[in-house]
Amino acid sequence: xxxxxxxxxxxxxxxxxxxxxxxxxxxxxxxxxxxxxxxxxxxxxxxxxxxxxxxxxxxxxxxxxxxxxxxxxxxxxxxxxxxxxxxxxxxxxxxxxxxxxxxxxxxxxxxxxxxxxxxxxxxxxxxxxxxxxxxxxxxxxxxxxxxxxxxxxxxxxxxxxxxxxxxxxxxxxxxxxxxxxxxxxxxxxxxxxxxxxxxxxxxxxxxxxxxxxxxxx
Amino acid sequence: xxxxxxxxxxxxxxxxxxxxxxxxxxxxxxxxxxxxxxxxxxxxxxxxxxxxxxxxxxxxxxxxxxxxxxxxxxxxxxxxxxxxxxxxxxxxxxxxxxxxxxxxxxxxxxxxxxxxxxxxxxxxxxxxxxxxxxxxxxxxxxxxxxxxxxxxxxxxxxxxxxxxxxxxxxxxxxxxxxxxxxxxxxxxxxxxxxxxxxxxxxxxxxxxxxxxxxxxx
DNA sequence: ATATATTTTTAGACAAGTCTAAAAATTATA
DNA sequence: TATAATTTTTAGACTTGTCTAAAAATATAT
Ligand SMILES: [Mn+2]
Ligand SMILES: [Mn+2]
Ligand SMILES: [Mn+2]
Ligand SMILES: [Mn+2]
Numbered sequence: 001x002x003x004x005x006x007x008x009x010x011x012x013x014x015x016x017x018x019x020x021x022x023x024x025x026x027x028x029x030x031x032x033x034x035x036x037x038x039x040x041x042x043x044x045x046x047x048x049x050x051x052x053x054x055x056x057x058x059x060x061x062x063x064x065x066x067x068x069x070x071x072x073x074x075x076x077x078x079x080x081x082x083x084x085x086x087x088x089x090x091x092x093x094x095x096x097x098x099x100x101x102x103x104x105x106x107x108x109x110x111x112x113x114x115x116x117x118x119x120x121x122x123x124x125x126x127x128x129x130x131x132x133x134x135x136x137x138x139x140x141x142x143x144x145x146x147x148x149x150x151x152x153x154x155x156x157x158x159x160x161x162x163x164x165x166x167x168x169x170x171x172x173x174x175x176x177x178x179x180x181x182x183x184x185x186x187x188x189x190x191x192x193x194x195x196x197x198x199x200x201x202x203x204x205x206x207x208x209x210x211x212x213x214x215x216x217x
Numbered sequence: 218x219x220x221x222x223x224x225x226x227x228x229x230x231x232x233x234x235x236x237x238x239x240x241x242x243x244x245x246x247x248x249x250x251x252x253x254x255x256x257x258x259x260x261x262x263x264x265x266x267x268x269x270x271x272x273x274x275x276x277x278x279x280x281x282x283x284x285x286x287x288x289x290x291x292x293x294x295x296x297x298x299x300x301x302x303x304x305x306x307x308x309x310x311x312x313x314x315x316x317x318x319x320x321x322x323x324x325x326x327x328x329x330x331x332x333x334x335x336x337x338x339x340x341x342x343x344x345x346x347x348x349x350x351x352x353x354x355x356x357x358x359x360x361x362x363x364x365x366x367x368x369x370x371x372x373x374x375x376x377x378x379x380x381x382x383x384x385x386x387x388x389x390x391x392x393x394x395x396x397x398x399x400x401x402x403x404x405x406x407x408x409x410x411x412x413x414x415x416x417x418x419x420x421x422x423x424x425x426x427x428x429x430x431x432x433x434x
Numbered sequence: 435a436t437a438t439a440t441t442t443t444t445a446g447a448c449a450a451g452t453c454t455a456a457a458a459a460t461t462a463t464a
Numbered sequence: 465t466a467t468a469a470t471t472t473t474t475a476g477a478c479t480t481g482t483c484t485a486a487a488a489a490t491a492t493a494t
Pocket of ligand 2: 079082125126127129163
């Protein structure tokens with residue numbers, strides 16, 4: 001049995017492991033999970049004892065196959081619940097995260113799979129993140145960050161990397177939503193801001209914002 | 218903030234308080250919650266400290282208004298989730314309890330109220346139990362136990378008091394479900410068993426079974 | 435290569451929730 | 465009403481998950 005706390009650590013390691021090196025550092029986990037390095041060390045030992053993580057003192061952590069599957073299944077639940085909240089319960093995309101953080105820990109195979117079916121087997125959550133299947137797999141992400149595009153190129157906004165409500169409210173305020181067609185008009189060398197066009201309107205977005213927007217096609 | 222454990226104790230006291238005396242005994246709570254009397258004593262002190270329960274040493278426990286509302290809201294969530302699982306996710310009535318035990322602790326006002334609306338403001342759960350509203354109130358139960366009826370009287374099965382999967386599977390096996398029209402044909406004095414008719418079929422049910430079946434109209 | 439800064443681990447403490455065993459209070463019985 | 469049985473509480477211990485402060489290891493900079 002994997003506890004709620006263990007699940008949160010597995011998920012943190014899973015996410016940190018994606019965007020970076022093979023081994024994840026104690027401090028990185030502590031920051032992500034808003035705890036302290038010493039707590040992470042303790043927990044990581046437990047995960048290693050349960051064969052969910054590889055751990056070498058001072059060398060960082062990585063997930064075993066079992067650990068990665070367990071983490072992916074938590075992420076699967078998180079994202080399916082987010083879809084449920086938005087599609088069925090009138091939540092907006094900036095309201096779902098905290099509730100999904102609770103719902104992702106509910107233990108019931110049948111519940112997850114029936115929920116998946118009820119939602120029509122969605123492939124992405126309301127923020128464009130892919131939903132792992134029961135084996136923890138998902139289709140590779142094909143969208144590319146705005147900063148890597150050429151001037152004049154166009155695409156559909158299909159993933160926002162930051163799912164914090166502050167960022168999502170910013171997007172709401174600027175009338176930007178998943179599915180919008182966006183055209184890159186200019187890159188400003190001074191501050192790396194980007195001018196984009198969407199819905200016949202031009203707006204300038206900062207580098208920090210651009211870093212979180214991914215277009216496809 | 219009320220913890221998960223505190224919610225479970227509140228619920229136990231709430232349920233025990235209904236079908237009996239004003240003050241609930243330590244042992245009764247321990248049995249219901251499958252813990253030990255000493256654990257109950259500890260927890261009950263905490264509930265009293267938080268003004269959720271009235272507690273006098275050796276004299277038992279009862280809920281304050283705050284405690285009763287908190288308990289009713291947990292019960293509300295439990296029953297709404299049971300309806301969701303049966304109506305939307307193809308669970309049968311003997312599969313919902315354990316999952317609802319987890320879901321009832323999810324904290325989100327919006328979630329509960331949107332779920333309620335999504336389900337069409339149901340008044341009863343899949344076992345016929347009433348669903349409290351946001352103020353913890355529900356319409357008084359008007360159904361009456363089979364053992365209290367006269368021979369020849371007829372009614373609709375509208376509440377099963379025992380929601381354990383063993384009992385519900387027994388009902389499934391005997392093709393008895395909520396909404397069935399049932400007629401009382403005979404009471405056997407020897408063992409208090411009851412002969413009933415439903416769907417043009419006669420069956421004999423034991424006293425233990427009859428105690429859990431409530432008919433309305 | 436050595437000294438300094440940073441990261442990570444260890445040691446020890448604490449809160450929540452639980453348990454067993456013993457003591458105290460209440461209730462039942464003779 | 466005195467004694468026995470039962471219930472409830474207390475005392476002390478244990479687990480999980482967390483923290484702070486100090487020690488140890490690793491990384492960085494001269
Ligand atoms: Mn999320
Ligand atoms: Mn998301
Ligand atoms: Mn139930
Ligand atoms: Mn029920």
